Amino acid sequence: MQKKLIGNSGIESSRFIYGCMRIAGDNSESDRQKGKQAIMAAFDAGYNHFDHADIYGGGACESLFGEILTEKPELREQIILTSKAGIRPRNVDIDSYAPTRYDFSREYILKSVEGSLQRLNTDYLDMFLLHRPDYLFDVREVAETFALLKASGKVKHFGVSNFKPSQVELLRSALSMPLLVNQVEINIHNIDTLIDGTLDQCQQHSITPIAWCPLGGVAYSAWGNTFSVADEQRIENELAKQSEKYECAPWQVILAWLLKHPAGICPIVGSTTPERIVAAKKASELTYSREDWYRLLEARNGQAVP
Numbered sequence: 001m002q003k004k005l006i007g008n009s010g011i012e013s014s015r016f017i018y019g020c021m022r023i024a025g026d027n028s029e030s031d032r033q034k035g036k037q038a039i040m041a042a043f044d045a046g047y048n049h050f051d052h053a054d055i056y057g058g059g060a061c062e063s064l065f066g067e068i069l070t071e072k073p074e075l076r077e078q079i080i081l082t083s084k085a086g087i088r089p090r091n092v093d094i095d096s097y098a099p100t101r102y103d104f105s106r107e108y109i110l111k112s113v114e115g116s117l118q119r120l121n122t123d124y125l126d127m128f129l130l131h132r133p134d135y136l137f138d139v140r141e142v143a144e145t146f147a148l149l150k151a152s153g154k155v156k157h158f159g160v161s162n163f164k165p166s167q168v169e170l171l172r173s174a175l176s177m178p179l180l181v182n183q184v185e186i187n188i189h190n191i192d193t194l195i196d197g198t199l200d201q202c203q204q205h206s207i208t209p210i211a212w213c214p215l216g217g218v219a220y221s222a223w224g225n226t227f228s229v230a231d232e233q234r235i236e237n238e239l240a241k242q243s244e245k246y247e248c249a250p251w252q253v254i255l256a257w258l259l260k261h262p263a264g265i266c267p268i269v270g271s272t273t274p275e276r277i278v279a280a281k282k283a284s285e286l287t288y289s290r291e292d293w294y295r296l297l298e299a300r301n302g303q304a305v306p
């Protein structure tokens, strides 16, 4: 498995990160077993970086991972554990009228991190990310909260998720530590980060872009899908040609398309199928050309770049 330094931290992450959002399935015993097998398949295939959030499976995904760390405590020092918080779902509070909201208050973030540590059965997170920007966040309060988490040893490094460049700049202006990553949706459907300055900013400040739902628009309909049948057909046709050329599956071509970007995107693989988890690595072995990168963009857009 290819490795990638995260920011300027010295953390060496596998180029593909394993995403734990789906590992608990419907929380049945059979889905939980499948999830555990997926985690071990990822570990055995060389993934050393596991992505969580307090809300995945309502906490069940972190708990399942924590069971593995209880059974195999020697794994902890060999892996990078990332978790996220800041999305506060309705109905988990005492106040049943509260809506789902974002909450970067000190109290909520500290409590969320504590919950993640307990469920994951670990004393520290390698990285903690703010999950989605809280419209009401007080940047000084967040900076103080990060400093508290770092001083306590509960979190080693920090990053964000779904932040726009201006929000990253705002937070950077108040922090005493670097932001190492911005975890954003990047796939053939959602190319906002190519256009809105996110990937440029990542390169400028040594922030590693991490791509969630990398297969959106290929393996399944992307969030907020706007593709027409004709769009999908063009992409499918181009992917068919390229997968024949590179002797791989269309979804592996899409991963290679992400890896080609000079910002050094690390895709998060979210499959729970061991064969797919292993096969994702093939994408980093392709010598993927600039011409094919633009051909796929052209197929997506339905027109050549101007």
Ligand SMILES: NC(=O)c1ccc[n+]([C@@H]2O[C@H](COP(=O)([O-])OP(=O)(O)OC[C@H]3O[C@@H](n4cnc5c(N)ncnc54)[C@H](OP(=O)(O)O)[C@@H]3O)[C@@H](O)[C@H]2O)c1
Pocket: 018, 019, 020, 021, 022, 051, 052, 131, 161, 162, 183, 184, 211, 212, 213, 214, 215, 216, 219, 220, 251, 268, 269, 270, 271, 272, 273, 276
């Ligand atoms: N920061 C955020 O806001 C945010 C949001 C969403 C996700 N995430 C993170 O990103 C990770 C990855 O997201 P994701 O799980 O959506 O990633 P993904 O790897 O794009 O998608 C995985 C899903 O696609 C299916 N799949 C994979 N290859 C397929 C194929 N060839 N044909 C048909 N289906 C296929 C998988 O099914 P099988 O399991 O059956 O293989 C699984 O359901 C998550 O685990 C989470 O850690 C972050």
